Amino acid sequence: MKYPIVKPFLPKNHDYTARVNAIFERNWLTNNGPCLQQLEQQLAEYLNVEHLLLVANGTLALQVAFATLDISAKNKAMALTTPFSFAATASSLCFAGIIPEFIDIDPATYNINIANASEEQLNRASAIVGVHVFGNPCDVANIEQVANKHNLKVIYDAAHAFASNLNGQSVLQHGDAATLSLHATKLFHSVEGGAVIFKHKADYLKAKQLINFGFNAQQFPEFVGINAKMSEMHAAMGLCVLEHIEHITSWRCKLAKRYTELLEPVKALQLQAWHEGGGNNGAYMPVVFESQDTLLKVQAALSNAGVQTRRYFYPSLSKVPAYGMHGNTPIANSISERVLCLPMFTDLTLEGVDEICNHLITALKTLQ
Ligand SMILES: Cc1ncc(COP(=O)(O)O)c(C=O)c1O
Known part of the structure; x- marks a missing residue:
């Protein structure tokens, strides 16, 4: 990949x-x-x-x-x-x-x-x-x-x-x-x-x-x-x-900012809202699609373009029999089915983010 x-x-x-x-x-x-x-x-x-x-x-x-x-x-x-x-x-x-x-x-x-x-x-x-x-x-x-x-x-x-x-x-x-x-x-x-x-x-x-x-x-x-x-x-x-933590954190925040700038205007995507007083630490880049069907199609298109993604977190833990399934959680169940994490690592470049977002936006347009 x-x-x-x-x-x-x-x-x-x-x-x-x-x-x-x-x-x-x-x-x-x-x-x-x-x-x-x-x-x-x-x-x-x-x-x-x-x-x-x-x-x-x-x-x-x-x-x-x-x-x-x-x-x-x-x-x-x-x-x-x-x-x-x-x-x-x-x-x-x-x-x-x-x-x-x-x-x-x-x-x-x-x-x-x-x-x-x-x-x-x-x-x-x-x-x-x-x-x-x-x-x-x-x-x-x-x-x-x-x-x-x-x-x-x-x-x-x-x-x-x-x-x-x-x-x-x-x-x-x-x-x-x-x-x-x-x-x-x-x-x-x-x-x-x-x-x-x-x-x-x-x-x-x-x-x-x-x-x-x-x-x-x-x-x-x-x-x-x-x-x-x-x-x-x-x-x-x-x-x-x-020893490298200043570079790691500041660079990943820049990557997160670039992703956000490019993906925020895309109506078919929901980005995570940050708690007031908190700032994105650049740990992950989740996006939420309108349906699981769209997610699966976009994930396949990204994979063909050399972009690995991860269904993180799927399934909702309240649907796992081994954990007892106590609790009614429709919102989490729905978001779990529609969330995909995009590449995020310190070696990633801003050009890389641009390319990933282009592939993602193109895949969404193809589905329209
Ligand atoms: C939310 C959360 N909790 C706990 C863990 C477990 O951490 P570890 O893999 O170091 O045991 C992870 C690992 O990814 C995690 O994402």
Whole structure:
């Protein structure tokens, strides 16, 4: 494909090799090594957050957040969450024995609309698990208000929200916990990796113990833990990529702006509306068609032209039997059937965006 849907950002080979050589010299490969400590500190500074804990991936980040906040099968927990997300949002809940109950989304922002949750659901729930979909901040003020009223924990799956700001501050500052995925395809990555940002230091300290089997300072497993540690090799990649983060974020924002300028006038397409006070972080480029039929035809035409696209997120998680199918979510079901993500990666050029948009617009015209 001339234009893949994503292309992981790679630093210079010799920059990574130099860090790996230092790891070989130290022979300290994992368990809170120097690269991990440095990456945690630099990321916390860059994102302007406190209590940031690195973990092995974004799915474990969610599981660690739930366990740390005592949302578990043991407490017969049910969480209100969005059906418009990647499988991991729901599967991490199910894996922990927490029942996901799906609440419909806002048709413009594609984020959970907590006003769609009934009093009965809010009274039964233990937590709200929102997703800042495609990096777009959730309505955090409203969610916080509802959560406070009903004594619910709030966890944000912020897998897409690296460098996403709300009113000039990182959106990761919101929630009892916010989780990142640092997977190779993400805006910032460490090959595989994740992070949890906790509101409270006590939760951060508990999670630090939890990701290392629950061991205390005497190496005694004080409570049930898991192995969710990030290795030095992964942290070294994170450090290399972080050196380029200004270029990555500013360039991807330019790409998103160009896509928006070219596609906004196209009547047959709907673009995601950004939450007031939030700005597009250039993580993804979703477009919504008028029908699934149009989507499938355009997707085939783009593929023939060398443009790879992805039905992200399809199907709606509320239609997946394995996740329990609790909740009535017609808006999310409809958008899931009609949404397509276009290529978005740091190596993409503005000319590339122009070419992709030309192919897309031509395909739409051919269908008229
Ligand atoms: C919304 C969302 N949550 C969680 C994850 C899981 O992250 P990871 O692949 O690092 O486990 C992803 C991955 O793409 C995601 O898109």
